[in-house]
Amino acid sequence: MTVDVSRHPLRSLTADRWAVAGGVTIVAFLLVAAAAPLLSGLAGQDPYTYDLNAVSDSGAPIGFGGGISADHWFGVEPMTGRDLFAIVVHGARTSFLVGFAATALSMLIGVVAGVTAGYFGGWYDRAISRFIDVMFGFPWLVFVIALGAIVPAAFPKQLLIILVIGLFGWPGVARVVRGQTIALRQRTFVVAATALGAGPGHLLRHQYLPNLVSTIIVYSTMTIPSMIGAEAALSFLGVGVPPPTPAWGRTIGDAVAWAPTDPMFLVFPGTALFLVTLAFNLFGDGLRDALDPRTIR
Amino acid sequence: MLLSVQDLTISFEAGGDLSEATRGVAFELRRGRVLALVGESGSGKSVTAMAILGLLPGTAAVRGSITLEGEQLLGAAPDRLRELRGGRIGTVFQEPMAAFNPVFTIGDQIGEAIRTHRRLTSAAVRERVGDLLGTVGLDDPERIARSYPHQLSGGQLQRSMIAMAISCDPVLLIADEPTTALDVTAQAGILDLLRELRGRIDTAILLITHDMGVVADLADDVVVLENGRVVECAPVARLFAEPAHEYTKTLLDAVPTFGATRPAPAAGAGILSIRDLVVDYSSRVRAVGGVSLEIAAGEVLGLVGESGSGKSTIGRVLAGLTPVTSGAALVAGTSPVTSTSPVTSTSPVAGISPVTGTSPAAGIDIARLARHPWRNARALRRARSGIGIVFQDPASSLNPRRTVADSIAEPLVLHRDLTVAQQRVRVGELLDAVQLPAAMGRRYPHEMSGGQRQRVAIARALALNPPLLIADEPTSALDVSVQARILALFRSLQDDFGFACLFISHDLAVVEQLAHRVAVMHRGLIVEQGSTEQVLHNPQHPYTQRLLAAIPVADPQRQADRRAARVPADH
């Protein structure tokens, strides 16, 4: 037996043009996020400085496309005149961090809880399932408000956000994964592995997980944008990234009301979020397909 | 000419390389005739059949010509193909367990096939389903119709499949190993049914089988495939009488003949003891109705019997997979002892060898353990490490997401501390032992033929040289030549390591070759038990006698006589 290079999932992943495009986009955005100060520095801008000359008396950006100019590549933010390009590239940092980390956290908890509940069944399943119910029914909106008030100001906000949305985001995944695990439990190949004397760890890792990856990938790639959106919701509840630190979620939230008046304010951060989401989904689909041996290529 | 296949070449992209499954296959089939497609496992029989139906997976590339009543099927409009399928062409798939949709009842699925091509009221459909299930020899058609696939035995499913295939009186019936899961009496019934179908509506039958007895019984013409090529094509009588091609001769020579009993081994200590085992699946289904069995170390017990009589159930109980209603299943408590001799004596891999067990009386009751699988997880796992099991349905017992090499390596990973390199070597040996090229290891189960998958399952069960092997129809999908080699392997392993084996099979010739003792099951009970010699050559119970009478022999003329002798006796 030789190691099978040709069948490595990465090989077929790289053969999928769309997936590659997705991957490249993700990397590009990561680079942009990393080099945000540099990039906005190129235009001599930062996301904090007001430029009231760039907005009219009523706060609307002056000029074409929301104030697009040599100085302001993406135009400016209404009411403040801050540079939108700088806001978008700096916002990528916050949003990526939050989107990734919170998704990772909720996926981890959700998959572990769901798989074990489905696998062990019995009282453990009942306990987890009821706990999931509690998490779902829990008025987390209110809880978050309370948190905003009781968490000391010194506590790093981004970590708090990640924890909050990560810890409240997992029950959905857990339910789905649990359902699929239960369905898998009866499959002959799982039974066969059990009959070989496989313990829970082995079964979960080698029998269940490979058959759950599809769902997990699809769910994860869908979750990232909603996590970025959740960050915006948290901003409104007072536990989001506090302004003026740029974050896509909050900027998009602000921009929605301006859509009929200053569409560009929404278009730039919105497109960024859309591209990232699309990239993750393309990459996710590609990964899913690459990991599925029955894929027709 | 009903069906004409010309120059059929099918290639797959699998394992990263392009492989040709068939090369220039050609044959013709007239109405009312039975053409048997025989050949080595993996020689392209099933893919040829699928090509006729246009049901090959997207990875396949097909060239050549297939015409049905002069109409080209290759590249035909999907709608046209759809009309033909199920209506004019009926199909029995090779692995019935995977071929039924798990979420619908059998009755529902057969009914659907009827309704697709016939306009009938639902009552009429229901009635027809019942009739069909009765025709294929199922005792309780109503229960079968109500059951979901996982609630039925392999033979029951296979017969349901046949019922579905003939439900619309097809002009062409493609039957891919239609009797592999059937005991010989049921098989005889099915063969009669097919003959009747041919006689009644002039159906042409493309019969794929490895059982030369079945070929002799039913076929008019035979096409022999080897490695994707047609090597011989002849009327059945001539083929058996004067095989022209070398491979055909090998094949016929490999047909196990009834009459060569294995001597009983030196009586070892008991390794397995089943006492008064009763298994109820529900208040209405008693699968096993009080069975007691003993297997000694180094002994092979052949378990034969009626389809649906509870054989697989017993196997599952022994693996601790099915809760029992009452009774005990004691397995010797020690796990395999290490020795340095693996499958092939030259192997460098250390640490694999079976043991001679201690008395099962001192063993663990796996049936009791299985009642609380979580509480007894550790004990169960220890017990299972000493049991190898080959499931009746290899297709679904392999994880579709893992390469077969991974599946074979699984027991090694679980119970042996081997390096990755050692595992790889061992997997290579095992593949080799079951006559599969090492390169197959990196395929996924769906990229293999039925027989190849079955061999993977065998390799996995043998990986640890377990002291107890439960083999549920392990050679049902193998052609006789491969089967002969696998049986030889079995015997040599047995001689070397002396593992005990519960060998479930419907092929009495195989059982005769392999088993030291035989138990015969009928309707959940053991009706006869004794040495192979005793049971197979001097049967006492009427069912055993009927069974023996139904064995088809691989000679068209003799088989015709036997049939003539049997038929009136049955009525």
Add this chain to the structure above:
Amino acid sequence: GANDPKAAEGGDSGGKGGKLTILSASTDINFDPAKSQNLAITTLGLVLRRLTTWDIQAGKEATVVPDLATDTGTSSDGGKTWTYTLKDGLFYPDGSPITTADVKYGLERSFAAELSGGLGYHKGLLVGGGDYKGPYTGGELASIETPDAKTIVFKLNAPYGDWPWIASMPAFAPVPKAKDDPKTYTQNPVASGPYQVASYQQGTSVVLKRNPKWDAATDTVRAAGPDEVVFQLGQDATVAAQRLIADSGDDKFAFGAGFVPPAQLVQIESNASAKQRLVTSDAGALAYLAINTQRGPLKDVKVRQALQYAVDKKAFQVASGGAVGGDIATTLITPGIAGRQEYDLYPADPSGDAEKAKQLLTEAGQSKLSLVLLSENDPQSLAQAQAIQQGIQRAGITVTIKPADENTVIEQTTGDKPDYDLAISSWQPDFPSANGNIQPLFGTSEIGGGGYNISRYSVPEVDTLIGQALGETDAAKAQALWAQADKRILQDAPVVPLIYTKNSFLHGSNVKDFFVAAFPAYPNYLKVTLSN
């Protein structure tokens, strides 16, 4: 835009009749006079009359005028006793007459804990009001006397010159004892004004129909134009604005009760039709930056004065909607309030004077200040907070914004556990007297415990001044005292006046007589008519 000039001239007046629709963001209207905090000129004013009320006209200062009473009250006993007499011809819809006993009962029930929540300035002023538990358990309140059905006399703890304004509060509306069912009164009060509640659908809509027994002759402030007034509740501000911009169908006869959001203001600029229908108030309520005078370095008046210069009022103005959002402020008493005097103690460019601020900080010996700015967390407040933040940071002070929801902010600022250095607030007094601008914000008694002295400013001299002004019943003298207090307080720089906010409202093309004065900066519902 400013007030529709034609409307102010009265040249574009509508007539009687029609159905007026009012789009409101809130989801309920509380008609119980004891629980309502409504302004005299909005919803409640359509249904309930009080002893006095406000006369609000475009471009004029707010005045208090008689409503049910014949005058705004006669004081005696040095301002401690106030007497009112009811007009003739006042009836409830069922034809029974309105009596002073009903006014007294209405006031008494406002003391009941069960009916708390309204404007309760009278509670602390009336003799015995502190312990009175309301009519349900506590009998009558002796300090309100009704010698006959037309006369009512109030006895106060101390002289109170603004009592006529107090008598315009909702609680001074008559409630006939026989009809008082506290459980339903919030939805179906006994009307004394031109309309009565015809239907009340919780959260969705309220319909007002005419009160047949209301007599226009007794009422100088209510035009009672439309036959029917429909409140559509729970309307999203942006959607409501879009509806009014579109101006189609029934929306031609509608106006929005809420401010037009900044983004829509910009949209309206480029829409000629809508621009005509946008009505912006005169500069009114004061938006200010409160400096917590009891915190560390902020105890130093130099530091507070530095902040006066550091703040970028221009950026704040833009964040509040620009020119239509308000005018730059320099005083505490707001325009539109009688007696206001204009002055500027800290003259600088609207964008501030960072150099001056730095200089003052150096003088104070503060080089590395770090301050926490408490802000509400709606987008508008956050935008404003950021404008303040970036301004102050120019002077080398670090500002951290601490966003919180409205209730938390109120709890923090008016409670007893303040944890903030700076807070943005805006103050619109409940009645248009200079008093309302000064006492609630700077009196020592208003620190914590629910009071609005959120800069926690406490100077005995100022308290004395306030006391004097409060007791003065001569309006002119009182106004002079208030103006003096205004300047005196700003010398200590406890707050930075930012802007006098303007509120913009939008109405449909068939809504007439729609205007917004400086105080209160809300449309006068009582005057609105429809063209037919």
Add this chain to the structure above:
Amino acid sequence: MTTLRFLGLRLLGMAGTLLVISVLTYAVFYLLPTDPAMLSCGKPCTPARLAEASAFMGYDKPWWAQYLDFLAGIVTGRHFGSGLAAVDCAAPCFGFSFRLNTPVTELILDRAPVTFSIAAGAAVLWLIIGVSAGVAAAVKRGTAVDRSAMLLSTVGVSAPSYLVGLLGILLFGFTLDMVPVGGYVPFTESPVDWLWHLVLPWTVLALLSAAIYARLTRGQMIEVLGEDYIRTARAKGLRERRVIGRHALRNVLIPVITVFGLDLGSLLGGAVITERVFSMQGLGALLIDAVNTVDLPVIVGVTLFSALLVIVANFAVDLVYSALDPRVSR
């Protein structure tokens, strides 16, 4: 496990879950820095008045005592204050909103039809849209159909619902003048108007939520299409539509149904943003209002109600599991 025992255990579990949620809710409220009595204190709010209001509403007690009062109220009803102004809240009393002067039970019953109308229609729509888009994408994998379905669903997940609602109103409400821009008409009043007012909210919600269904369905479907029984179904001569729609879909639905149950459950508890944009006064609007005004009893009531719905939905999902997949039956 017998069905009866299973049901019993499950009901017990559900009741326990609700109990836990209610305790947590009360505990969380105790953490809030805001005093709910402030709301009813009036202006100016003196400490004495605040204490009075607190005592009247029962907020002066420790949280567990308040909680016990709440529990007792469910069984026996509650009274606040005394005399003519006393407030009655008949059993089952899930609290009393002093802001709205109405028992919470009544409020919920009043608002639920709005939310249920929005949720039911939207859910049906999005399930249909999402699943069919996912199926189409899987069947036509790698083609333009697949790509555009997935592109659209990406727009769906990344678009803010408020924006989509607003644009919908602007386009269909104002520009095209096809549908009313908001408000709710009870079904009993006019079924046609009811439908007419709901079309837009349904569509908006459906477009946004369909995305996840489309993607989940696509992934599962691709997997299932590789199974042997699909080949069997085709060999029977079934129309492709039936092969996909019956044989494959049934096996695909398990994860989809799970997500659907959860989404429907939480949607029934209030579609906050949609209700706001479309000016519909459902449970979501009620809850947000209550949160903004610290109307504790309403928050607790609505929270428990939505929790109940989620729990029931989960229960239903579990039942559907065993109906969909006979192998799972316990």
